[in-house]
Ligand SMILES: Nc1nc2c(ncn2[C@@H]2O[C@H](COP(=O)(O)OP(=O)(O)O)[C@@H](O)[C@H]2O)c(=O)[nH]1
């Protein structure tokens with residue numbers, strides 16, 4: 023990480039000039055999207071800041087930082103107070119009894135920790151270790167936040183050694199992320215927002231607030247029991263699935279005609295009063311989404327849906343009927359979800375989301391009919407074929423020296439990227455690649471100037487980030503590529519994506 | 535599975551980990567994965583159906599396996615409403631699960647009077663293998679069952695003990711009561727009709 027930082031001083035060039043690519047033609051663009059064009063990273067964070075009521079002293083700091091040399095800018099966010107308390111904290115921890123999780127090497131060596139605690143300091147969740155044993159450390163966190171809060175200020179971040187501590191206060195909950203990895207403060211904040219939304223998704227915001235208004239000291243674990251796996255799974259997902267970072271969803275590559283059949287099957291057989299969304303997903307990828315005309319789905323909500331399905335084995339054995347809150351759609355209430363798998367191997371999952379709690383059997387019939395039609399037109403076969411073969415390798419793009427990329431179409435909130443290939447096959451290398459993307463993403467979004475293109479030469483690879491009105495592109499090249507040839511290459515890549523856009527993106531929004 | 539094909543709605547209630555899902559799995563699919571698969575808590579509720587033959591009559595049981603977690607409690611009515619039978623499960627090795635079924639008895643008695651209650655003591659194989667693991671006094675369970683006029687079954691999803699018997703009893707009881715109420719309805723129609731009205735409104 024420090025290698026990267028050092029190298030960057032000599033080897034990064036930022037520019038606001040445009041590439042040659044014509045913006046009107048951004049691949050995967052659609053005038054008729056089905057997902058809410060996801061907030062760019064900045065918007066999302068702006069929203070987070072809005073949410074945390076009190077002083078926002080640090081914000082201008084980051085925003086106006088002209089030099090924007092990445093991670094270092096976070097150091098400047100450190101307030102005096104944060105420094106003081108950080109020191110205090112380091113003193114406190116070793117004094118703790120030694121059977122405590124906090125002192126185990128295993129626990130300490132985790133590169134990311136996420137904690138949820140109540141405003142009163144009661145432990146609710148910890149990604150690693152048992153939250154029960156972490157009462158003391160959570161108490162310290164709560165004390166830090168309320169200490170700074172007392173001074174009409176709010177604690178957002180502190181740095182201790184190579185660890186970043188990021189704090190988010192929302193509706194009686196305190197969420198804390200601690201990372202020693204590549205994540206920027208903003209990125210950790212985004213992850214905490216996801217975790218908060220996951221809480222809302224199982225409880226609703228109104229229930230959460232009601233509970234704590236009645237009893238400040240309530241042990242929220244009672245309400246969340248059985249939901250721990252959603253948090254674990256979500257946090258793992260955020261470390262492996264770029265979609266959450268990008269605010270975009272990946273679609274299963276399929277021929278446009280097959281997609282049409284699938285969407286029409288839902289439209290034809292699930293056109294039911296009060297049904298809001300009908301969707302089919304597989305393995306964290308979207309296959310089809312049909313919606314009521316006036317409602318759109320937010321990619322953040324869609325990620326939570328995918329997480330729900332991913333983390334629950336129990337949907338595989340029987341048709342399920344469960345309340346589900348989509349925080350971006352309506353954080354105050356539940357939708358009722360009919361969830362079932364369409365294939366015997368339990369890869370393809372159908373979700374029918376309704377506001378009618380009595381419609382299970384109606385939706386169950388819909389499901390049978392949808393399945394029948396998908397079988398009749400061989401669509402389930404096409405899905406499993408697509409799942410079995412790798413989506414596409416980087417060679418297929420036919421661009422020398424390009425190793426990997428992430429391409430997000432902003433208007434449709436969808437992204438595409440090739441399969442991971444050598445050298446990014448071991449867990450360590452995969453993590454390193456994702457770290458590079460986080461770095462690039464952070465740099466391009468939090469620079470003082472509105473960056474369009476960022477070219478960065480690292481020790482093992484060269485990175486090119488390019489953000490326009492229509493898309494975000496993050497490309498990873500071999501180490502010897504020049505800026506001109508990289509720009510030339512991504513232009514070629516954009517043309518390739520454009521040619522493939524029907525297969526890689528869902529361009530048509532289908533409504534009931 | 536269409537709703538109108540279901541003759542009897544059966545709902546399973548009880549603390550999570552009490553053994554509801556295993557009970558249903560054993561009954562519907564004749565399997566028990568408890569030894570190989572780690573615990574998977576149910577999300578919301580899961581539906582399954584089974585056709586049974588009672589004295590030559592074919593009856594479809596529609597079975598709702600619920601999650602049992604506290605956060606769904608306020609919404610649990612959508613799962614037990616109009617149920618003809620409720621199986622309240624408790625784990626013989628966990629007293630707290632037994633205490634929990636009183637809550638469900640209360641719920642059912644206030645909202646679903648017509649629902650027949652079956653109390654099911656699960657994981658019998660464990661206490662058979664090691665009597666020291668028993669955490670719920672047999673007499674106490676019987677007393678509670680008698681109190682609420684419920685039948686008590688001790689089952690094991692591992693061995694399958696008593697599980698078919700439990701569901702068979704539900705189906706049989708249903709057949710008997712359908713007959714008798716049909717007859718009764720004819721007889722007492724005139725004087726009972728006014729009294730019955732509020733009741734039927736309640737359950738819609
Ligand atoms: N030995 C034994 N274990 C059981 C039995 N029934 C359930 N279990 C175990 O108890 C745990 C909870 O069971 P489950 O049916 O999922 O509980 P639920 O939450 O009420 O649905 C699982 O780990 C099962 O393996 C049983 O009859 N015998």
Ligand SMILES: [Mg+2]
Nearest residue numbers: 554555575576
């Ligand atoms: Mg269960």
